[in-house]
Amino acid sequence: MVTVAVVVDTPQHSTVRGALSYDAQVPLPAGSLVQVPLGRRTVCGIVWPQGPQPEPGVELKPVGEVLTQLPPLPAAWCALVEFAAGYYQRSVGEVAHAALPADLRKLADKQLALRLKKLAKLQPAGGTAPALPTLTAEQDAALAGLTGDAAQVALLHGSTGSGKTEVYLRAVARALDAGRQAMVLVPEINLTPQLEARFSERFPDRVIVSLHSGLTPAQRLRHWLAAHLGRADIVLGTRMAVFASLPRLGLVVVDEEHDPSYKSQEGARYSARDLAVYRGKLEGATVLLGSATPSLESWHQAERGRYLKLAMPTRVGGGVLPRVRFVDMNHVPKDVAHSHALSPPLLDALQRRVAQGEQSLVLLNRRGYAPVLQCLECAWKSGCPHCSAWRVFHRVDRTLRCHHCGYTERVPSACPECGNPDIQPVGRGTERLEEQLAVSLPGARVARIDADTTRLKGTLEAQLASVHAGEVDVLVGTQMVAKGHDFRRVTLVAAVNPDAALFSSDFRAGERLFALLMQAAGRAGRDAGQAERSVMLVQTWHPTHPLYAALRAHDYDAFAADTLKEREMAGLPPHAHLALLRAEARTQEAAQAWLAAASSTADEIGASAAGVTLYPPVPMSVARVANIERAQMLVESGSRPALQRFLSQWLPQLHALRGEHKALVRWAVDIDPLAI
Numbered sequence: 001m002v003t004v005a006v007v008v009d010t011p012q013h014s015t016v017r018g019a020l021s022y023d024a025q026v027p028l029p030a031g032s033l034v035q036v037p038l039g040r041r042t043v044c045g046i047v048w049p050q051g052p053q054p055e056p057g058v059e060l061k062p063v064g065e066v067l068t069q070l071p072p073l074p075a076a077w078c079a080l081v082e083f084a085a086g087y088y089q090r091s092v093g094e095v096a097h098a099a100l101p102a103d104l105r106k107l108a109d110k111q112l113a114l115r116l117k118k119l120a121k122l123q124p125a126g127g128t129a130p131a132l133p134t135l136t137a138e139q140d141a142a143l144a145g146l147t148g149d150a151a152q153v154a155l156l157h158g159s160t161g162s163g164k165t166e167v168y169l170r171a172v173a174r175a176l177d178a179g180r181q182a183m184v185l186v187p188e189i190n191l192t193p194q195l196e197a198r199f200s201e202r203f204p205d206r207v208i209v210s211l212h213s214g215l216t217p218a219q220r221l222r223h224w225l226a227a228h229l230g231r232a233d234i235v236l237g238t239r240m241a242v243f244a245s246l247p248r249l250g251l252v253v254v255d256e257e258h259d260p261s262y263k264s265q266e267g268a269r270y271s272a273r274d275l276a277v278y279r280g281k282l283e284g285a286t287v288l289l290g291s292a293t294p295s296l297e298s299w300h301q302a303e304r305g306r307y308l309k310l311a312m313p314t315r316v317g318g319g320v321l322p323r324v325r326f327v328d329m330n331h332v333p334k335d336v337a338h339s340h341a342l343s344p345p346l347l348d349a350l351q352r353r354v355a356q357g358e359q360s361l362v363l364l365n366r367r368g369y370a371p372v373l374q375c376l377e378c379a380w381k382s383g384c385p386h387c388s389a390w391r392v393f394h395r396v397d398r399t400l401r402c403h404h405c406g407y408t409e410r411v412p413s414a415c416p417e418c419g420n421p422d423i424q425p426v427g428r429g430t431e432r433l434e435e436q437l438a439v440s441l442p443g444a445r446v447a448r449i450d451a452d453t454t455r456l457k458g459t460l461e462a463q464l465a466s467v468h469a470g471e472v473d474v475l476v477g478t479q480m481v482a483k484g485h486d487f488r489r490v491t492l493v494a495a496v497n498p499d500a501a502l503f504s505s506d507f508r509a510g511e512r513l514f515a516l517l518m519q520a521a522g523r524a525g526r527d528a529g530q531a532e533r534s535v536m537l538v539q540t541w542h543p544t545h546p547l548y549a550a551l552r553a554h555d556y557d558a559f560a561a562d563t564l565k566e567r568e569m570a571g572l573p574p575h576a577h578l579a580l581l582r583a584e585a586r587t588q589e590a591a592q593a594w595l596a597a598a599s600s601t602a603d604e605i606g607a608s609a610a611g612v613t614l615y616p617p618v619p620m621s622v623a624r625v626a627n628i629e630r631a632q633m634l635v636e637s638g639s640r641p642a643l644q645r646f647l648s649q650w651l652p653q654l655h656a657l658r659g660e661h662k663a664l665v666r667w668a669v670d671i672d673p674l675a676i
């Protein structure tokens with residue numbers, strides 16, 4: 001008999017943090033999947049490279065079935081999981097098992113053999129590769145910078161339309177030629193179909209698979225196995241793909257690396273971008289981060305020389321970025337400014353585009369018809385009974401919907417409080433804007449793209465195709481339409497109401513707004529023939545705000561320099577490191593009481609001597625969701641290792657502390673939180 005270490009799926013709050021010990025007949029290679037007894041159940045486990053010494057005299061249970069058909073998970077994969085679990089303060093078992101396809105953990109050896117046989121059917125798309133475009137000088141220089149040296153991290157700072165995708169394609173080609181596999185991450189599942197099309201066109205004789213949450217369990221297993229067995233040359237996917245097992249990984253591309261959706265908002269709240277960088281080091285793979293508006297974290301690393309900075313400031317084919325102009329809402333007649341989303345200069349610009357047969361994109365980052373309904377007689381507003389938030393009026397199906405808990409009701413025909421039939425929408429969302437545009441621009445073909453119009457599979461593709469085909473004059477949408485799309489006919493981009501983020505309590509709101517507006521501007525003038533005429537119009541009450549000055553100049557560098565200086569003075573990331581402790585309870589007092597107790601525990605173990613500062617507990621900005629009160633507490637340190645050491649001492653104590661607080665529903669810690 002030999003002792004093997006096995007990790008099983010354990011919830012965060014279980015006392016099991018690492019591997020368990022079992023008896024096996026023969027030594028089992030690390031990374032093998034096995035069935036093991038756990039309590040009264042039999043569960044899937046992964047043989048782990050290292051585990052605790054079993055206590056002498058304790059009788060170990062035997063390992064059950066071993067999935068011999070599956071090549072063991074690579075050591076580097078186990079190391080990545082181990083790192084992620086440690087860094088994000090979760091159990092190894094939880095992270096490891098969440099990273100595997102659910103179906104894999106359910107299969108017996110025989111069924112697995114069948115699935116593996118079927119993999120032979122995965123074939124390259126076939127056909128002939130198109131002629132390659134001649135690289136621009138900037139693309140050439142960027143590719144020359146990618147030396148292929150082990151563990152190089154490069155930040156490709158390329159303007160919108162500078163041809164970053166072509167650089168990714170060439171870098172992938174090189175990795176494949178060297179016999180390696182490549183992984184390409186995109187922020188949104190919506191962007192995977194067009195990317196898949198680009199890649200299969202370019203690499204007709206390679207096997208390409210995708211990994212994202214839109215796959216069926218069977219597809220996910222098939223694609224995962226293809227990557228794991230090395231049959232797939234290219235893996236395209238969203239953040240979950242960063243955990244794919246790839247035996248010959250040579251390159252990881254993270255497109256739009258600044259995008260918040262790389263950060264998971266549940267479970268181990270990992271950043272796929274940060275894990276990609278770590279993974280590159282582990283596996284000697286090149287990591288290529290690309291963006292027109294890099295995250296300040298990555299920019300800071302590049303400035304310090306930790307990442308190689310590659311710049312592509314120029315648009316392909318002589319295109320220029322659109323001129324940015326501001327409509328000062330203070331000078332628009334008051335009744336117009338307050339009651340209309342569309343100022344006269346914006347309407348005028350739209351009318352001219354429609355007359356000239358050019359497309360316009362109107363951006364409003366708010367879904368629905370109106371964010372709130374209001375009674376004109378009494379004080380009633382369409383609040384959500386379960387959340388501290390308004391319910392949004394959706395006109396299409398005449399519902400009031402809570403965007404936090406999902407609670408939906410038919411719109412009442414009269415005020416539920418006083419019976420007055422006159423209840424009015426206040427403010428506007430994309431639905432109302434679409435309606436208003438259709439009225440203001442008679443004859444124009446107005447379309448809308450947001451999360452509501454794209455619920456059904458295939459609708460987004462169809463809608464985008466009609467935009468590309470020129471069947472739409474004015475496209476209204478949320479951030480969904482602002483990024484990634486290569487619209488060729490758009491000459492006007494308008495941001496209707498972007499000011500709110502300027503005064504947010506979240507220190508990253510400005511960075512997010514700047515990125516969104518730069519990306520949106522980047523949708524205009526992509527065709528060199530029209531570039532000269534292209535304009536971005538921003539309606540604002542604060543036209544002199546420095547963020548807008550940087551936007552006007554398309555000057556990311558200036559924005560980054562200013563913002564980094566502010567962050568340094570305020571002791572904020574990337575100059576400091578944060579963790580957020582969140583508590584949810586039946587009452588706000590209970591949530592905060594638990595955080596206060598957690599804070600006392602931190603004092604006892606010497607947080608401040610360790611260079612770690614804890615801020616007072618505060619309610620979250622939406623304090624109540626689905627009848628649960630939420631509060632948070634910020635933990636900050638100038639040193640990442642100090643913060644990590646402190647957290648690994650502190651969190652086990654919090655697991656213990658939980659028992660004393662009956663009203664606490666759940667708690668979680670978010671390392672490097674994005675939204676505060």
Ligand SMILES: Nc1ncnc2c1ncn2[C@@H]1O[C@H](COP(=O)(O)OP(=O)(O)OP(=O)(O)O)[C@@H](O)[C@H]1O
Binds near residue numbers: 135136164522
């Ligand atoms: N070397 C080249 N020669 C000719 N056309 C090119 C070249 N490189 C890229 N293109 C074309 O230029 C357009 C813009 O490229 P791409 O969409 O990759 O830009 P991008 O940098 O990814 O922009 P964004 O950040 O806005 O997504 C595309 O239509 C692409 O096919």
Ligand SMILES: [Zn+2]
Binds near residue numbers: 386
């Ligand atoms: Zn609600």
